Amino acid sequence: MNEKLKSIVEEIYEDIKNGRIPKVELKSRNKENIVFDNLSGVWKYGNETVRRYASKTSSALSILKMLYIIDFVDEMERGKKTSTLREMYYISEGWGLGKFQNQDESDLMTEDLEVMTGLLREEMHLRPEENGASLIGNITIEELNRKGEWKRINCRDDVGDAGYTIPSNVEAEKLKFVGHDVDFVLAIETGGMFDRLVENGFDEKMRSLLVHIKGQPARSTKRLLNRLNKELGLPIVVFTDGDPWSFRIFASIAYGAIKTAHLSEILATPNSSFIGITASDILRYELPTDKLNDRDIDALNAELEDPRFNTPFWRGEIETMLKIGKKAEQQALAKYGLDFVTDTYLPEKLAEIGIE
Amino acid sequence: MKTYEGKARAISVAEFFDKNKQMLGFDSPQKALFMTVKEAVDNSLDACTDAGILPKIEILVKPLEKEKFLIEVKDNGPGIPRIEVGNSLGKILYGSRFHSERQTRGQQGIGITAAILYAQRTTGNPVEVITKTRKDLTAYKIKMEIDIKKNEPIIISEEPFIWDVESGLWIKLILKGKYVNNKQGIEEYIKQTAIANPQTHFVVKLPDKEFEIPRSINDLPPIPIEIKPHPQGVELGELISILRDFPGSRIEDILTDSFSRVSPDVARQIVQKAGLEGKKPSELKEKDFEALYETIKSFKFMDPRKDCLSPIGGSALYKSVTVSFEEYHPSYFSLPVTKGVYVYSGHPFIIEAIAAYGGNIPKEEPIKVLRFANRVPLLYQQGSCAITKAISSINWNQYGISQPVKDQLPIGPVIIIVHVASSKIPFTNEAKEAIAQVPEIMDALDQALKAIGRQIKAMKSKEEHKGKVEEKFSLIEKILPAISQKASKILNMPEPDIKPIISKVMGVVSFRQMDDALVIDNFTEIDQNFEVHIIGEDKLKFEIKSLKPFERREIKIGKGVLSISEVYATLPDSVLLGAYPLPEALKDE
Numbered sequence: 024m025n026e027k028l029k030s031i032v033e034e035i036y037e038d039i040k041n042g043r044i045p046k047v048e049l050k051s052r053n054k055e056n057i058v059f060d061n062l063s064g065v066w067k068y069g070n071e072t073v074r075r076y077a078s079k080t081s082s083a084l085s086i087l088k089m090l091y092i093i094d095f096v097d098e099m100e101r102g103k104k105t106s107t108l109r110e111m112y113y114i115s116e117g118w119g120l121g122k123f124q125n126q127d128e129s130d131l132m133t134e135d136l137e138v139m140t141g142l143l144r145e146e147m148h149l150r151p152e153e154n155g156a157s158l159i160g161n162i163t164i165e166e167l168n169r170k171g172e173w174k175r176i177n178c179r180d181d182v183g184d185a186g187y188t189i190p191s192n193v194e195a196e197k198l199k200f201v202g203h204d205v206d207f208v209l210a211i212e213t214g215g216m217f218d219r220l221v222e223n224g225f226d227e228k229m230r231s232l233l234v235h236i237k238g239q240p241a242r243s244t245k246r247l248l249n250r251l252n253k254e255l256g257l258p259i260v261v262f263t264d265g266d267p268w269s270f271r272i273f274a275s276i277a278y279g280a281i282k283t284a285h286l287s288e289i290l291a292t293p294n295s296s297f298i299g300i301t302a303s304d305i306l307r308y309e310l311p312t313d314k315l316n317d318r319d320i321d322a323l324n325a326e327l328e329d330p331r332f333n334t335p336f337w338r339g340e341i342e343t344m345l346k347i348g349k350k351a352e353q354q355a356l357a358k359y360g361l362d363f364v365t366d367t368y369l370p371e372k373l374a375e376i377g378i379e
Numbered sequence: 380m381k382t383y384e385g386k387a388r389a390i391s392v393a394e395f396f397d398k399n400k401q402m403l404g405f406d407s408p409q410k411a412l413f414m415t416v417k418e419a420v421d422n423s424l425d426a427c428t429d430a431g432i433l434p435k436i437e438i439l440v441k442p443l444e445k446e447k448f449l450i451e452v453k454d455n456g457p458g459i460p461r462i463e464v465g466n467s468l469g470k471i472l473y474g475s476r477f478h479s480e481r482q483t484r485g486q487q488g489i490g491i492t493a494a495i496l497y498a499q500r501t502t503g504n505p506v507e508v509i510t511k512t513r514k515d516l517t518a519y520k521i522k523m524e525i526d527i528k529k530n531e532p533i534i535i536s537e538e539p540f541i542w543d544v545e546s547g548l549w550i551k552l553i554l555k556g557k558y559v560n561n562k563q564g565i566e567e568y569i570k571q572t573a574i575a576n577p578q579t580h581f582v583v584k585l586p587d588k589e590f591e592i593p594r595s596i597n598d599l600p601p602i603p604i605e606i607k608p609h610p611q612g613v614e615l616g617e618l619i620s621i622l623r624d625f626p627g628s629r630i631e632d633i634l635t636d637s638f639s640r641v642s643p644d645v646a647r648q649i650v651q652k653a654g655l656e657g658k659k660p661s662e663l664k665e666k667d668f669e670a671l672y673e674t675i676k677s678f679k680f681m682d683p684r685k686d687c688l689s690p691i692g693g694s695a696l697y698k699s700v701t702v703s704f705e706e707y708h709p710s711y712f713s714l715p716v717t718k719g720v721y722v723y724s725g726h727p728f729i730i731e732a733i734a735a736y737g738g739n740i741p742k743e744e745p746i747k748v749l750r751f752a753n754r755v756p757l758l759y760q761q762g763s764c765a766i767t768k769a770i771s772s773i774n775w776n777q778y779g780i781s782q783p784v785k786d787q788l789p790i791g792p793v794i795i796i797v798h799v800a801s802s803k804i805p806f807t808n809e810a811k812e813a814i815a816q817v818p819e820i821m822d823a824l825d826q827a828l829k830a831i832g833r834q835i836k837a838m839k840s841k842e843e844h845k846g847k848v849e850e851k852f853s854l855i856e857k858i859l860p861a862i863s864q865k866a867s868k869i870l871n872m873p874e875p876d877i878k879p880i881i882s883k884v885m886g887v888v889s890f891r892q893m894d895d896a897l898v899i900d901n902f903t904e905i906d907q908n909f910e911v912h913i914i915g916e917d918k919l920k921f922e923i924k925s926l927k928p929f930e931r932r933e934i935k936i937g938k939g940v941l942s943i944s945e946v947y948a949t950l951p952d953s954v955l956l957g958a959y960p961l962p963e964a965l966k967d968e
Binding site for chain 2: 024
């Protein structure tokens with residue numbers, strides 16, 4: 024049994040045996056306890072901890088549920104199985120008082136265990152639903168398949184037009200980089216734009232690895248970007264819609280998210296660059312736009328308070344967007360024809376950040 | 380409408396009512412069906428009460444072709460002597476009830492006749508009546524119609540009939556109607572009737588369901604005594620008619636004979652005061668009648684006798700309500716509240732009320748109100764009824780029940796039952812669906828409902844305590860043992876004793892109601908000495924000495940008393956579960 028998980032159970036057992044009210048202790052996951060670490064440039068938990076004592080019914084129930092998860096993880100470990108978070112939620116139907124009310128509750132508790140033990144959920148044999156994020160480009164990887172064999176794949180030549188699908192576990196034990204011939208990684212928000220770049224052969228033309236991040240990227244997508252940057256030294260360039268929500272996608276790739284602050288060091292890539300669509304692009308390229316709604320405006324104002332956006336570049340862009348009151352989609356670039364994005368927009372913008 | 384027999388003879392009352400069906404509640408096909416069952420059942424219950432018989436009433440509502448329905452109501456009452464059937468059932472305003480003062484359901488003898496008329500007019504079918512009295516050897520089957528112009532029954536046929544019962548009345552009517560089973564329907568009417576008449580056994584067959592309600596008590600209600608009307612209740616027109624019926628008699632004698640609480644001496648004083656000494660009714664002028672009437676109105680009479688009323692009775696009401704509301708599994712019932720006997724306009728009345736709280740009674744809906752007048756449920760015109768008005772005018776927020784809109788019914792898991800018993804219920808109209816807002820009755824209702832409100836407040840705080848207590852006990856009885864078990868199983872170690880952490884987790888003295896006992900457990904780590912005060916209708920005090928950790932004491936006390944009382948103990952709030960700390964104000968009592 025995993026020692027870190029075992030020690031949680033042992034503490035509870037010892038408490039009961041010695042007539043102490045059992046408890047669990049973990050870093051507080053309140054917003055107030057999340058700090059932006061200037062040194063590493065990512066979100067991290069502060070030093071505040073919380074203790075959940077079994078004298079409160081809700082805490083007692085959460086301790087019981089945690090014990091059920093630990094037992095379940097141990098059982099999977101012994102049986103060499105994994106389960107999705109959703110499957111575990113359904114399995115908890117049979118856990119009596121330990122049954123989860125909804126999947127949010129079980130997902131959150133899995134994160135609590137990550138925070139407490141420093142283990143990744145994948146190491147606890149739990150994985151999210153596949154979200155099917157994919158990539159295309161001249162990189163060769165090896166993936167450990169279900170038969171236990173290392174399967175070698177070139178992500179340009181051995182895949183179809185939809186690309187190589189990123190698995191939920193992208194740690195070195197599952198996925199190895201063998202070789203590559205690209206200069207940078209382009210992380211693209213929408214499927215339509217990803218397909219456009221693939222069709223226009225942008226990966227070969229600009230020697231790039233195209234990653235479709237599918238909106239707010241899953242953990243494994245962010246982890247893969249982090250490894251590509253750290254291990255292969257590839258610059259990460261993020262290309263999204265031009266609205267406050269897409270700005271947050273970039274921030275989460277670059278600096279991490281509140282929910283996963285305990286994992287920021289392996290999930291966030293602080294030296295990523297944002298290429299567009301920016302508010303300045305809207306003006307400069309005279310793109311077709313939509314009006315900002317109230318929620319957009321609230322989000323932009325909140326971003327002005329967010330330390331992740333506390334740079335002259337971001338403050339300028341956010342203020343410009345608020346001033347013009349407009350937002351634009353990636354595909355608005357099609358105003359100037361299907362090739363405009365690959366022939367003009369991206370080369371111009373990439374040149375600005377030193378990629379030619 | 381004020382009607383007096385002597386005046387009504389000029390036009391046919393039957394004809395009048397035939398043209399004004401809505402006054403009697405026959406204003407829609409749906410309501411006609413309901414009213415017919417109601418009038419027949421009311422008559423049966425009155426007849427059984429008078430004859431001292433525990434009622435068994437069988438009701439059949441059967442759809443026939445073309446919106447026609449067969450209604451049969453069969454009782455085990457005294458039956459009607461064969462020769463009186465025509466006049467009893469087929470003549471509007473027949474009977475002696477206009478002059479008598481006592482509590483009955485069918486106050487004016489109109490109802491069932493109106494149903495017979497309605498059936499006759501909508502289908503042309505005559506009513507079929509089977510009657511058997513104790514005296515007769517055989518039952519008789521009589522077919523009868525009403526001559527609307529003459530206000531006279533027409534007997535179509537009459538023949539002996541074999542019905543093997545000691546006595547009873549069995550009425551069969553065919554009428555046009557519409558059957559809808561809603562909260563103003565026949566089923567609800569019968570169920571509520573059973574609440575107010577717990578001595579009754581019902582056997583019911585409706586188009587969509589069959590059911591039986593056994594009697595919940597076996598005691599007959601006392602037969603209300605018949606008394607003469609109290610002079611304070613007389614109207615000028617009535618007074619004139621009474622006097623003119625005896626043109627040659629002395630006024631003093633007429634007053635003494637016609638009214639209660641009028642002795643020869645009192646009569647003499649009245650006549651003297653009105654300045655009518657030595658006059659005969661035939662000599663009286665308009666202004667003389669008025670002088671006499673005004674004198675009577677201002678004269679201070681003794682209150683009317685009160686034994687002409689038939690309240691349901693506290694224990695019978697409690698019993699019948701606990702049985703009837705079983706489907707709601709209420710958490711608590713209030714004790715019954717009785718107010719009266721009071722008097723309005725010379726008519727005595729009593730208010731009875733009881734409430735149920737919690738369980739499956741809907742929490743987010745306006746409270747349910749069951750209204751009764753002389754043991755008859757009132758299902759229509761809730762909004763204009765004195766009972767509803769009296770409930771709405773109370774500030775329920777002070778009793779812990781949410782009342783978002785002033786002068787509207789409050790919202791909460793409460794059912795309130797209110798019964799008004801009187802020798803004369805002041806209805807708002809002839810259909811007898813709502814009680815008029817007479818000031819004396821409103822005051823009495825207000826008192827009764829506030830007494831109910833105080834009990835509801837206690838029941839609500841009980842319920843809240845119960846929630847907290849249940850949560851704590853689920854923690855120590857279920858969750859903590861499960862944690863201990865699971866942790867031991869994962870580590871493959873023996874299960875530790877969890878008792879020490881239980882007293883740490885609880886750290887309280889808990890008070891729980893279990894059936895008819897208050898169960899007290901000491902979950903603190905020290906011996907406890909304290910007093911328990913149980914305060915509701917009565918104030919009870921118990922001394923608990925040296926209750927050791929994990930020790931239990933039980934105080935045996937009725938379930939009913941516990942559910943409407945609040946429990947206090949002389950312990951600090953921090954160690955109390957399921958009880959309040961005893962406030963300073965109560966300590967010396």
